[in-house]
Amino acid sequence: MKFDVILIGGGLSSLVCGIRLQKAGRRCLMVSAGQNALHFSSGAFGLLGSLPDGTAVQYPLEAIPSLPAGHPYAKIGVGKIAEYAAMAPGFFESCGVHLVAAAAAADPVLRSVRNGFRFTATGTMKPAWLAMSEVAFFPTEEALRDSDGVPVESALIVNFAGFLDFNARFIAEGLEKNGIRCRLETVRIDDVERLRKNPSEMRSVNIARVMTREQNWKGFAYQVKELMKGEDMVVLPEVFGLGGELIPQWLSEMIPAKVTYVGTMPPSVCGIRTQMRLKEAFESAGGTFLLGDEVLDPEVEDGRVLCVRTSNLGSMRLVADSYVLASGNLFGNGLTAAPGEFREPVFGLDVDYPQDRSDWYDPDFFAKQNYIGVGVKTDGAFHPYIAGRVVENLYVAGSEVGGCNSLAEGSGAGVAIMTAFKVADGILGRQEPANA
Amino acid sequence: MRAEFDVIIIGGGITGAGTARDCALRGLRVLLVERHDIATGATGRNHGLLHSGARYAVTDRESAAECIKENMILKNIARHCVDDTSGLFITLPEDDLDYQAVFVKSCLAAGIKAEVIDPKEAIRMEPSVNPSLIGAVKVPDGSVDPFRLCASNVLDAKLHGAKVLVYSEVTEFIKDGDTVRGVKVLDHRTGEVSEYYAPVTVNAGGIWGHRLAGMAGVNVGMFPAKGSLLIFAHRVNNVVINRCRKPANADILVPGDTVCIIGTTSTRVPYEECDNMAATPAEVDLLLTEGAKLAPGLAHTRILRAYAGVRPLVSADNDPSGRNISRGIVLLDHEERDGVKGFITITGGKLMTYRLMAQMASDAVCRKLRINADCITARTPLPGSRPGGLEKVARKIWEVPTTVQKAVVGRVGTRAATLSPEDDYAGSLVCECEEVPVSEVDAAIERMDVHNLVDLRRRTRVGMGTCQGELCACRAAGRMAQASGCTAKARADLKSFINERWKGMYPVGWGDTLRESAYTQWVYSEVLGLNGKI
Numbered sequence: 001m002k003f004d005v006i007l008i009g010g011g012l013s014s015l016v017c018g019i020r021l022q023k024a025g026r027r028c029l030m031v032s033a034g035q036n037a038l039h040f041s042s043g044a045f046g047l048l049g050s051l052p053d054g055t056a057v058q059y060p061l062e063a064i065p066s067l068p069a070g071h072p073y074a075k076i077g078v079g080k081i082a083e084y085a086a087m088a089p090g091f092f093e094s095c096g097v098h099l100v101a102a103a104a105a106a107d108p109v110l111r112s113v114r115n116g117f118r119f120t121a122t123g124t125m126k127p128a129w130l131a132m133s134e135v136a137f138f139p140t141e142e143a144l145r146d147s148d149g150v151p152v153e154s155a156l157i158v159n160f161a162g163f164l165d166f167n168a169r170f171i172a173e174g175l176e177k178n179g180i181r182c183r184l185e186t187v188r189i190d191d192v193e194r195l196r197k198n199p200s201e202m203r204s205v206n207i208a209r210v211m212t213r214e215q216n217w218k219g220f221a222y223q224v225k226e227l228m229k230g231e232d233m234v235v236l237p238e239v240f241g242l243g244g245e246l247i248p249q250w251l252s253e254m255i256p257a258k259v260t261y262v263g264t265m266p267p268s269v270c271g272i273r274t275q276m277r278l279k280e281a282f283e284s285a286g287g288t289f290l291l292g293d294e295v296l297d298p299e300v301e302d303g304r305v306l307c308v309r310t311s312n313l314g315s316m317r318l319v320a321d322s323y324v325l326a327s328g329n330l331f332g333n334g335l336t337a338a339p340g341e342f343r344e345p346v347f348g349l350d351v352d353y354p355q356d357r358s359d360w361y362d363p364d365f366f367a368k369q370n371y372i373g374v375g376v377k378t379d380g381a382f383h384p385y386i387a388g389r390v391v392e393n394l395y396v397a398g399s400e401v402g403g404c405n406s407l408a409e410g411s412g413a414g415v416a417i418m419t420a421f422k423v424a425d426g427i428l429g430r431q432e433p434a435n436a
Numbered sequence: 437m438r439a440e441f442d443v444i445i446i447g448g449g450i451t452g453a454g455t456a457r458d459c460a461l462r463g464l465r466v467l468l469v470e471r472h473d474i475a476t477g478a479t480g481r482n483h484g485l486l487h488s489g490a491r492y493a494v495t496d497r498e499s500a501a502e503c504i505k506e507n508m509i510l511k512n513i514a515r516h517c518v519d520d521t522s523g524l525f526i527t528l529p530e531d532d533l534d535y536q537a538v539f540v541k542s543c544l545a546a547g548i549k550a551e552v553i554d555p556k557e558a559i560r561m562e563p564s565v566n567p568s569l570i571g572a573v574k575v576p577d578g579s580v581d582p583f584r585l586c587a588s589n590v591l592d593a594k595l596h597g598a599k600v601l602v603y604s605e606v607t608e609f610i611k612d613g614d615t616v617r618g619v620k621v622l623d624h625r626t627g628e629v630s631e632y633y634a635p636v637t638v639n640a641g642g643i644w645g646h647r648l649a650g651m652a653g654v655n656v657g658m659f660p661a662k663g664s665l666l667i668f669a670h671r672v673n674n675v676v677i678n679r680c681r682k683p684a685n686a687d688i689l690v691p692g693d694t695v696c697i698i699g700t701t702s703t704r705v706p707y708e709e710c711d712n713m714a715a716t717p718a719e720v721d722l723l724l725t726e727g728a729k730l731a732p733g734l735a736h737t738r739i740l741r742a743y744a745g746v747r748p749l750v751s752a753d754n755d756p757s758g759r760n761i762s763r764g765i766v767l768l769d770h771e772e773r774d775g776v777k778g779f780i781t782i783t784g785g786k787l788m789t790y791r792l793m794a795q796m797a798s799d800a801v802c803r804k805l806r807i808n809a810d811c812i813t814a815r816t817p818l819p820g821s822r823p824g825g826l827e828k829v830a831r832k833i834w835e836v837p838t839t840v841q842k843a844v845v846g847r848v849g850t851r852a853a854t855l856s857p858e859d860d861y862a863g864s865l866v867c868e869c870e871e872v873p874v875s876e877v878d879a880a881i882e883r884m885d886v887h888n889l890v891d892l893r894r895r896t897r898v899g900m901g902t903c904q905g906e907l908c909a910c911r912a913a914g915r916m917a918q919a920s921g922c923t924a925k926a927r928a929d930l931k932s933f934i935n936e937r938w939k940g941m942y943p944v945g946w947g948d949t950l951r952e953s954a955y956t957q958w959v960y961s962e963v964l965g966l967n968g969k970i
Contacts, residue, residue, distance in 0.1 A: 040955075042963045120965025122927060163860035164874070164911040173923040174970050196861070202869055264961060330954040337946040339721075357717065361945055365938035365957070366931065366967040371950060372957060404772075407961060416895055 002031045003288075005427060006320040008295045008346060009327035011036030013398025015278040017324055019095060021423035022285040029318065030282065031290045031310055034359035036332060037257040037399070037412070038278075040273025040318065043135035043238060043263050044118040045099070045417070047085065048073070049410025054368075060129065060414070061085065070403040072415050075380045076111070077421045084421045085113050095281035097274050098245055099130040102139045119144075121167060121263050123174020127410055129436040132270040134241050134248040136260040138349060144178050144233075152258065154181040156231040158224050161186040162196055165204060165299075166237035166267035175235070183231065183270035187223040189216050198270050204264040206270065208242035217247050221254040233258045241270050243267075295346055300386065305347075305394050308362065321425045322393050325376075325384070326420070329399040335374060347394065350377045352402040368408040375402025381426050382419060395423040441467040441634040443801050444619055446606050446648055448474035450582060450787055451587035452640035452699065454794030454813070459801060460596035461816065462809035462904045466597055467632055468590070469621055473891045477642045477789060480894060481745025482701050482712070483675065483690045486518055486578035487788045490525060490550060491683055492763060493542035494535075500546040500790045502926040504818060507576060509814050510585075516820040516849025517585040521691060523577025523676035524558055526569040528729060531681050536571050539680055543575065550575050562675040564731040568728075577676040578796055579692045582787055583894040586846065587678065587884060588818040589706070595819065601796065602885050609637070615777040625887065636804045639781040642748040643710050645947035647864075649781055654774040656781055659751040660707055660743055664700030664715035666944065669738040669902050672696045674696045677730045686726030694870065694901055695740060697728035705746065715742035715943050738948040740904060741940030750784045765789060769804075778804070783921055789856040820849030823880045843871035855879050866915065867908035869901020877912060881919045889913060889933035904937045907957045910964065927966070934960055 005021050007014045010032020022028045052071075057063045064078040073081055092099050101118030115127040120135035131137035138144050144152045155175050157168045173181035191210040195201045211217050217240060217274060224234060238261035240247045252259045261270075283289055290310065298316075301308040307317040325346065327334035335351065336343050337360075342353040353374040354360060354375035360371040376384045376396045385395045397419040406412040448470025461817040470476075489503030502865055511518055517662035536552065543550035543917045550573045558572035560567055565572075568732045570729050592601055601621060608620040610631060612791035639656075641648045649656040658815050671691045688696050701719045715723075720742050728735040750766045766784035770776040783798035795811045802809055815825065840863065845852045855862070855875040862875035880886050880895040889905075892898050898912050899905030909930055917926035934956070941953055 037958070042965075081832040093589065095866060102837030118965075120963070120968060122930075122964045122966045122968070122970075123923075124970045126965045126968045162864050164864055164866065164914060167910065167914040167917070169914065169917045170921045173927070177970055196864065200865055202864055263963060266963065267965070330951045331958070333951070337950045339946050354934060357945075361942040363933045363939065363942070366961060369957060372954060381733060390858065407957060410962070412958075412962070434792060 003320040006096035007324045009323040013420045014326035017420035017424045022287040028287040033294045038271040038275040041268040043133040045413030046410035047129035047414035049127035096277040098133045123170045128335045134261045152230045152233045155233040157235040184226045196367045208269040209237040212243040326396045328399040334400040372407045373405030437927045440600040441465045444634040444637045449479040449641035450790040454790045455797045456593040457589045458794040458798040460593045460598040466598035470601045470602045478745045482694045485690045486580040488575040488577045490575040504548045508741045515681040519579045523575045525573040525680035527571030527680045531620045564673045616779040621807045643746045659749040662705040663700030664719040664744040669740045686723045687732045698871040710746045713744040715744045739944040742943040820851045822850045840871045866911045867898040870897040888929045
């Protein structure tokens with residue numbers, strides 16, 4: 001089978017790249033092994049939360065010039081990052097993914113993106129660039145305000161009885177630190193009670209599925225209204241948006257307060273929805289999506305990929321002009337680690353990693369872990385190398401790219417999106433990014 | 437504050453717990469003092485092997501005979517802690533097959549049923565065993581959950597009136613001339629210092645007993661022998677596999693609950709290092725190489741974690757590894773030995789022989805108190821192994837699904853009846869890997885001296901399974917916050933629990949272990965924002 005582009009991986013980076021290419025008229029095949037990082041998304045996209053030395057970043061674009069030369073953002077350049085960043089919300093909107101940004105001035109350009117703050121399930125604030133529409137996202141760390149800009153004074157946190165993956169006490173403590181009085185309540189919904197019959201069914205996505213039924217979300221909203229004692233904010237577990245943004249919107253209309261949603265333990269409901277929307281956008285633009293398959297046995301000759309095969313299609317040669325590898329980092333199996341080395345398992349690409357295993361880890365789990373920053377070596381156009389030789393028609397995008405520790409920097413989604421745009425432009429032969 | 441007891445026991449490992457129980461069953465007023473949680477030292481850092489004694493049959497006949505006797509007692513009194521798997525001693529082509537005959541003869545002489553079987557039969561009995569074996573002997577080895585065993589002893593001591601202080605450290609002996617009258621105890625949680633008095637104080641501090649003895653003015657020469665072990669994410673073998681040779685490194689593979697454990701190494705370490713034991717990369721490599729010789733499947737089985745403990749051996753001759761030191765029990769009456777009255781030390785020995793050690797120590801306590809009271813621990817089942825069919829008892833938790841019932845009954849035995857089934861939500865799972873429901877977690881928090889998530893793990897196995905606490909830790913922290921009402925503490929506790937799990941994972945940080953860590957890292961640091969500002 002012949003395609004223009006074969007993309008390996010079905011996560012954020014691959015989808016963004018595939019949609020751009022498909023919309024630009026390229027015939028794309030995407031091969032996805034299954035779940036990806038969107039399934040445990042925080043509900044927000046980070047561009048750059050802090051510098052490699054740990055300094056907090058308020059305006060990500062302003063900070064990009066100070067990144068080391070090997071950083072993916074440095075390879076793309078701040079000018080293009082600024083253009084891509086400006087284009088991103090519209091791009092996602094066109095895919096049916098509505099994202100919210102912290103307000104920023106249009107001028108100067110380097111201040112056109114400002115970090116907002118996502119309120120987390122353990123009651124902390126994490127910087128973020130864009131947030132999925134229903135998640136608790138605030139313009140500053142300090143002031144939690146309602147939609148009219150009035151500071152919130154009191155909050156009602158409502159959970160489903162017996163749902164252990166949403167820890168209302170942690171959330172209350174975090175809000176109380178911000179001067180917000182909190183009250184905790186639980187509700188019971190018959191369909192959710194039925195889920196409990198099997199203890200391992202009481203998980204976010206299963207509840208979310210049940211809550212797409214009108215009688216359930218309406219019943220939930222009525223119970224919340226009954227429980228309210230004049231609070232000006234209601235905090236709910238993020239399990240209402242599986243079908244779309246409409247149910248959270250309707251809940252907001254029915255409940256007389258600012259309604260916000262805080263993520264639960266994975267899986268992430270709004271992350272799954274985003275993945276589904278992006279996959280639909282790719283397919284409706286004409287792309288071919290192979291789910292539950294994996295790429296193997298590539299043929300590489302003279303620094304060019306000639307073809308790949310997949311597990312399900314067996315010996316069939318899948319041929320393309322360009323190939324994009326975006327199969328993730330360790331968790332996605334885009335990289336594997338053995339006692340002495342890291343490997344990229346599909347092509348055997350050159351990987352950048354500390355030679356001494358003891359440098360891979362910090363004994364403090366919450367400190368910067370070097371193994372998280374391990375990735376494939378690439379040139380300025382994100383072409384990888386095999387044994388020091390560049391592979392000209394292969395590109396690498398997303399968390400598989402080396403040169404940054406995206407967990408420590410808070411740049412996971414940003415790197416996925418920016419490298420995807422850059423690689424798509426490279427394949428399309430564009431010097432300057434065109435409009436989406 | 438001044439409090440009087442008949443006996444003060446220092447050390448909440450299995451020896452101290454067993455002694456506290458034995459003394460309490462004999463009607464003594466008992467105080468048990470532990471500076472951390474129970475089972476934090478060597479008790480919680482071993483194979484969990486229910487020795488048949490065969491391992492010591494050739495080199496240490498006395499220990500071997502003690503082991504087999506205690507083996508049979510524990511199978512009766514601690515049914516809910518024991519998995520009667522049976523064991524194999526295999527001879528590989530590189531081993532000397534002549535040793536097998538010596539081994540079998542020594543086993544039989546020590547009273548251990550040792551039966552030579554055909555290697556093909558051994559493979560049928562344990563399909564994971566190295567198929568190139570040239571000899572096999574079947575022995576009555578098994579596995580025992582040391583955390584559960586220790587907690588059951590503590591629980592029974594408390595049921596018989598003992599007072600148990602955890603996170604409480606003896607800072608000073610109260611002496612009157614050459615007599616120990618009691619101890620000063622610092623409560624690490626409150627910072628308070630209290631005095632406790634008793635005519636007899638028992639040093640059951642394991643390797644730390646050396647320091648305690650020094651504080652009391654006597655010297656107990658110990659030999660701190662570090663042993664490292666690896667836990668694999670699957671129960672690769674159902675039968676304990678040993679090498680039929682003189683005891684050496686990494687020659688025992690023990691199945692335990694959902695996992696299996698390979699060990700150990702043996703190296704002398706300085707006393708100062710005993711508080712902070714971790715497996716080194718060289719030890720990990722050695723355990724992997726040698727382990728794969730017992731069961732080749734280990735070479736491609738995910739490693740859950742590496743850990744290390746210190747054997748409280750009593751120093752004898754000049755033996756650099758400690759392999760040749762007797763595992764025998766050492767009871768020291770410091771009045772006879774050093775002229776210090778009211779103070780005894782019980783040390784040496786093994787997890788396997790804890791009950792006998794406790795009996796010997798309690799006998800000595802009674803002699804000093806001039807009390808005539810028989811030891812009944814050899815025939816009195818622990819809580820959880822009381823008479824009555826588990827089926828009947830388990831009916832109380834019928835509400836929860838079968839696999840969870842089985843898991844709960846497997847862990848708490850007949851105590852399952854005391855878990856609260858009336859709560860609608862008690863069946864919700866906190867830990868999916870080990871199938872630990874809310875009822876069991878809440879009961880442990882309420883009744884079993886649980887002060888943090890690591891304590892909870894030792895009582896319930898929450899966080900010990902395949903995901904190493906990835907999902908259950910956060911849920912369990914929620915239950916802890918609810919019980920204590922202190923969310924800030926629960927959050928700090930959650931962070932330290934995750935770090936404690938990481939400590940055992942990064943020494944084996946590759947393959948699926950590192951893959952799982954990467955996921956945990958993203959979930960806790962980014963998604964849940966546990967390292968974020970509050």
